[in-house]
Amino acid sequence: MQRxxxxxxxxxxxxxxxxxxxxxxxxxxxxxxxxxxxxxxxxANVNTHTNDTPLNGVGVQQPIGYIDHSGLLASPAPELAAxxxxxxxxxxxxxALVAGEIRGFYEFAADYLESGAVVWVDEGMRGPxxxxxxxxxxxxxxxxxxGGLAExxxxxxxxxxxxxxxxxxxxxxxxxxxxxxxxxxxxxxxxALYTTIFSSAGFLLQSVTEEKENRTVEIILTSLxxxxxxxGKVMGLGxxxxxxxxxxxxxxxxxxxxxxxxxxxYSSLGLGLTWGTLAIMVGYYILGYLVYGSLLAAVGALIQxxxxxxxxxxxxxxxxMMPLWFWVTLIERPNSLLAMALSLFPLSAPVTMALRVPIxxxxxxxxxxxxxxxxxxxxxxxxxxxxxFRAGSLLxxxxxxxxxxxxxxxxxxxx
Amino acid sequence: MDPLIIEHIAKNFGQTVAVRxxxxxxxxxxxxxLLGPNGAGKTTTIRMALDIxxxxxxxxxxxxxxxxxxxxxxxxxxxxxxxxxxxxxxVECLVYLAGLKGLPPNETxxxxxxWLERFDLAAHTNKQVNDxxxxxxxxxxxxxxxxxxxxxxxxxxxxxxLDPVNTRLIKEVMREWAAQGRTVIMSTHQxxxxxxxxxxxxxxxxxxxxxYGTVAEVRQQFAAHAMLIRGQGQFGPLxxxxxxxxxxxxxxxxxxxxxxxxxxxxxxALMDQAAYTxxxxxxxxPSLDEIFVRVVAxxxxxxxxxxxxxx
Numbered sequence: 001m002q003r004x005x006x007x008x009x010x011x012x013x014x015x016x017x018x019x020x021x022x023x024x025x026x027x028x029x030x031x032x033x034x035x036x037x038x039x040x041x042x043x044a045n046v047n048t049h050t051n052d053t054p055l056n057g058v059g060v061q062q063p064i065g066y067i068d069h070s071g072l073l074a075s076p077a078p079e080l081a082a083x084x085x086x087x088x089x090x091x092x093x094x095x096a097l098v099a100g101e102i103r104g105f106y107e108f109a110a111d112y113l114e115s116g117a118v119v120w121v122d123e124g125m126r127g128p129x130x131x132x133x134x135x136x137x138x139x140x141x142x143x144x145x146x147g148g149l150a151e152x153x154x155x156x157x158x159x160x161x162x163x164x165x166x167x168x169x170x171x172x173x174x175x176x177x178x179x180x181x182x183x184x185x186x187x188x189x190x191x192a193l194y195t196t197i198f199s200s201a202g203f204l205l206q207s208v209t210e211e212k213e214n215r216t217v218e219i220i221l222t223s224l225x226x227x228x229x230x231x232g233k234v235m236g237l238g239x240x241x242x243x244x245x246x247x248x249x250x251x252x253x254x255x256x257x258x259x260x261x262x263x264x265x266y267s268s269l270g271l272g273l274t275w276g277t278l279a280i281m282v283g284y285y286i287l288g289y290l291v292y293g294s295l296l297a298a299v300g301a302l303i304q305x306x307x308x309x310x311x312x313x314x315x316x317x318x319x320x321m322m323p324l325w326f327w328v329t330l331i332e333r334p335n336s337l338l339a340m341a342l343s344l345f346p347l348s349a350p351v352t353m354a355l356r357v358p359i360x361x362x363x364x365x366x367x368x369x370x371x372x373x374x375x376x377x378x379x380x381x382x383x384x385x386x387x388x389f390r391a392g393s394l395l396x397x398x399x400x401x402x403x404x405x406x407x408x409x410x411x412x413x414x415x
Numbered sequence: 416m417d418p419l420i421i422e423h424i425a426k427n428f429g430q431t432v433a434v435r436x437x438x439x440x441x442x443x444x445x446x447x448x449l450l451g452p453n454g455a456g457k458t459t460t461i462r463m464a465l466d467i468x469x470x471x472x473x474x475x476x477x478x479x480x481x482x483x484x485x486x487x488x489x490x491x492x493x494x495x496x497x498x499x500x501x502x503x504x505x506v507e508c509l510v511y512l513a514g515l516k517g518l519p520p521n522e523t524x525x526x527x528x529x530w531l532e533r534f535d536l537a538a539h540t541n542k543q544v545n546d547x548x549x550x551x552x553x554x555x556x557x558x559x560x561x562x563x564x565x566x567x568x569x570x571x572x573x574x575x576x577l578d579p580v581n582t583r584l585i586k587e588v589m590r591e592w593a594a595q596g597r598t599v600i601m602s603t604h605q606x607x608x609x610x611x612x613x614x615x616x617x618x619x620x621x622x623x624x625x626x627y628g629t630v631a632e633v634r635q636q637f638a639a640h641a642m643l644i645r646g647q648g649q650f651g652p653l654x655x656x657x658x659x660x661x662x663x664x665x666x667x668x669x670x671x672x673x674x675x676x677x678x679x680x681x682x683x684a685l686m687d688q689a690a691y692t693x694x695x696x697x698x699x700x701p702s703l704d705e706i707f708v709r710v711v712a713x714x715x716x717x718x719x720x721x722x723x724x725x726x
Contacts, residue, residue, distance in 0.1 A: 006514050014503070215498025216512075219559065221467045222492045223515035 007232025029251035065105035070112035190354040200241030201292040208300030288350035290378040294385035319347035334360035346377035424473030433459040435622035448613035456622040491565035501545040516563040606703035642678040645695035
């Protein structure tokens, strides 16, 4: 056992220090962070340039003027007073514009009520500015006899979602940001789980083929049985996957909080992201990794280098990709028959459950049955791998095909 | 107690017979040579002795017991196909491989200082294995095979890719090892090194033992019908002499005899006649190289004849 742990430690550290691992593990959050930052800056710029009223909290803007020939408009509300400056006539407004005191001005015609004619004047080609503020001024004048109504209209919409009679109704009530998160986050979790499983399983494949290629496997087999070597590798690289997944999950959640500008309350978003959910996902990671890691290790034992086994590997990972093909459907209808079928099919269960568990109350029996079937498959995969992961396979290299696979499987040699 | 006893082992891989029937015994202390042409079954025999493969038939006794975990740390192995972790630092790589043999890292590092110095690798400890020359990698792997001080060291083609200086160094280490009472099994095609280093040998061909014993015995076995002479006279007319081959040095001759004549009969004839002056006489022993070629070529010739008869 001590030597199995030594193999685990060695493989963990060897792959942890690989530039490819460090780039993937640290680079991914960095890249996503940069994208978040870019979006944030872009949105801030868009806000600055298009919605420049002082009400949006972006900062104090250069005032605009207005000339009221109709006599309709009253003084602006106190919060707009510094922004909307009344001008007596066109000469005064033009002088203020030339002096740079205002950005431009609106001129309301004397027959504004009948014609609705308003002219915007500025020095450049920027088009009308401060439309929202001037609209409030006009609304206040038109609804002067209904003060409460004008105030209500001036207030930005404030929806509160207390209960969700249906998913569709809930979606309508939420803001854009709140609508996207329930879609993006489960997908991100599923992708993280998928990537972590295959990253670790891929490292396992790489580790086995590398030791075959550099011929160290023959020396190692004088110290360990093949199954001890396999166990050590599975342990070390499984832990590596957990580290990678942990870094991604942690940094992902941190970034959503930092750049999303919201205090994440997962339950209010309909996301059941609790410690229990995380524990379930770790469980699915371990079992999923055992299934795919064992299968890829078996492939690695048979082939001479990773390139030769790529087709075989692709065939093995196709089932796990199915939930990602249907991810929108699975998130929209997390309790559909398709979702249930993919959750019970062991090869697609981990990723499907990573999509479903955070967004819906998956029945305990379903999780239990899915776990059971997946554990059974993991045991089968380990057994299969242990039959193939033998000295005879490890000390030879060949082009893999079904015949080679079956021959290795039926070989009577010790593991 | 003999460290390795192999009795009638056989191993097939599918339809391919790798080892048909091999038996030999390696005594404690000394250097034992395992010889044979490519594909004879040497590496499979070694792998069975190392417990990497299990024989289909026959028995192997390592240090008096069946091969297993208890014997693994008592064996060091330098495989023919060299291998180290290319992207690892040299010391780190050796510490890991020694760890798999049960040697703690601190003790490995302590022992490594002396070995790396002796093998002229001390200046390269911070390099990655990949950055070392082929010869340096081979020396590093030799260190990996003996750093845990095994009682039985099995080396497969230990001199391949080594220059004369390093060949001498490895020979020295192997001799020292044997002098300390440890056992070395050496598989090689360099027959002159076997003659120089090994006391005992076994030759395997087509999965079977064809020669076994001390190196001297085996050479003696093939020594009939030739003698080396240093002296003067006309040796051609002597009874039983079929050919006289002058050697490099003046006055040295190789006399080839017919099937019925022994070197002793020719010596007696020489002594009886005053016309001959004999300064030196020796039975001409064939080199292991010659024996190897004769045995392997003879076997191949026989096999070819059998195939032709069957056809």
